Amino acid sequence: MPELPEVETVRRGLQPVMEGAKIVVAEARRPDLRFPFQPDFVARLQGQVVTGLGRRAKYLMADLASGDVLLMHLGMSGSFRVIKPDNDAAPGEFHYPRGKDTTHDHVLFRMSSGADIVFNDPRRFGCMKVIARNALEDEPLLRGLGPEPLGNEFDAAMLARSCEGKTTSLKAALLDQRVVAGLGNIYVCEALHRSHLSPRRIAATLSTRKGEPTDHAKRLVGAIHTVLNDAIKAGGSSLRDHRRTTGELGYFQHSFKVYDREGETCKTPACGGTIKRFNQNGRSTFWCRKCQK
DNA sequence: CGCAATACCTGGGTGC
DNA sequence: TGCACCCAGGTATTGC
Numbered sequence A: 001m002p003e004l005p006e007v008e009t010v011r012r013g014l015q016p017v018m019e020g021a022k023i024v025v026a027e028a029r030r031p032d033l034r035f036p037f038q039p040d041f042v043a044r045l046q047g048q049v050v051t052g053l054g055r056r057a058k059y060l061m062a063d064l065a066s067g068d069v070l071l072m073h074l075g076m077s078g079s080f081r082v083i084k085p086d087n088d089a090a091p092g093e094f095h096y097p098r099g100k101d102t103t104h105d106h107v108l109f110r111m112s113s114g115a116d117i118v119f120n121d122p123r124r125f126g127c128m129k130v131i132a133r134n135a136l137e138d139e140p141l142l143r144g145l146g147p148e149p150l151g152n153e154f155d156a157a158m159l160a161r162s163c164e165g166k167t168t169s170l171k172a173a174l175l176d177q178r179v180v181a182g183l184g185n186i187y188v189c190e191a192l193h194r195s196h197l198s199p200r201r202i203a204a205t206l207s208t209r210k211g212e213p214t215d216h217a218k219r220l221v222g223a224i225h226t227v228l229n230d231a232i233k234a235g236g237s238s239l240r241d242h243r244r245t246t247g248e249l250g251y252f253q254h255s256f257k258v259y260d261r262e263g264e265t266c267k268t269p270a271c272g273g274t275i276k277r278f279n280q281n282g283r284s285t286f287w288c289r290k291c292q293k
Numbered sequence B: 001c002g003c004a005a006t007a008c009c010t011g012g013g014t015g016c
Numbered sequence C: 001t002g003c004a005c006c007c008a009g010g011t012a013t014t015g016c
Helices: A004-018 A041-045 A133-138 A156-163 A170-175 A185-194 A213-233
Strands: A023-028 A051-058 A059-064 A069-072 A081-084 A105-111 A115-118 A127-132 A275-280 A283-288
Touching: A004 A059, A004 A081, A004 A115, A004 A283, A023 A041, A069 A133, A115 A170, A127 A133, A133 A283, A156 A213, A170 A185, A185 A213, A185 A283
Parallel strands: none
Antiparallel strands: A023 A105, A051 A059, A059 A069, A069 A127, A081 A115, A105 A115, A275 A283
16 A cells, blocks of 8 residues: 555654553554564553654654654555544453454554554555664664655765666666665656656666766656655545545545556646556556657 | 565455 | 456565
8 A cells, every 4th residue: 555655644644643642552453464463562562652653764663752663564555543442441442343344453552642543454564563762773674775755865866876787677776665765656657757757767877877867867856756745745645545544535646647547648748648557577567658768 | 696576465356 | 146367555585
């Protein structure tokens, strides 16, 4: 499901009920998500005050008063929702209407702010892990991540440098979280279209022989900034699974120019091309052959 | 080494 | 209706 804009939308939804509140009860309803929960997972969360809720790439990071950090990743199908606890339930129990959509409720938090937070993830590609804040730089899940695409360090020069010598496609390079951290299939397709660059272009063509960024690299960075910022403003894109923590849909999918638009007309002014789809490294690529070069 | 393919999961849609 | 198959917003691992 979620790429950077969706994760940021979730972060903004959880922040008001998590920050400054205590995790009164934590519950993992199955032994694992992508990997097994740590044996002390619940113990390290329960009773802790969340001092801040941040984001790094597609990871949510809840700072705890203990000095631990709770890392959360939504995988392909993870979502959080915030619900009102049932006042008639026992203090440590979560009572709420069950249905098909609650089958995959795997992790629950009761916050002292008066909210229950439910993590749902049908495919279980998501994960949660508690680590010590002073060991963040040694954390394997975070160690290899490249720059934040909306951060100050990420610019055309940096992108060109990290693509130097890469013989893979530009599409594959942008999906590589070591190159830039937070893009996924949707926003890579959209950023390439908005910068009029072909997904098949060799990644190394973003820099000159001298190692300077090309105009292509500058255009691409501009497009990445624009599409991510616009998508965050729209509350992300809702195709199948993404919901805001309130259950509402994001609406950036209405602004897609290529993603999921196979056979439709290109939205580039005066282009008139037809959006095509093909498979690149096992993922669908959507693009306009006429205006993306 | 870089890169492509594969595996991990469930569910929805399609075509027979 | 059932079934086989394909597809899905991610990422770690495998193998060439």
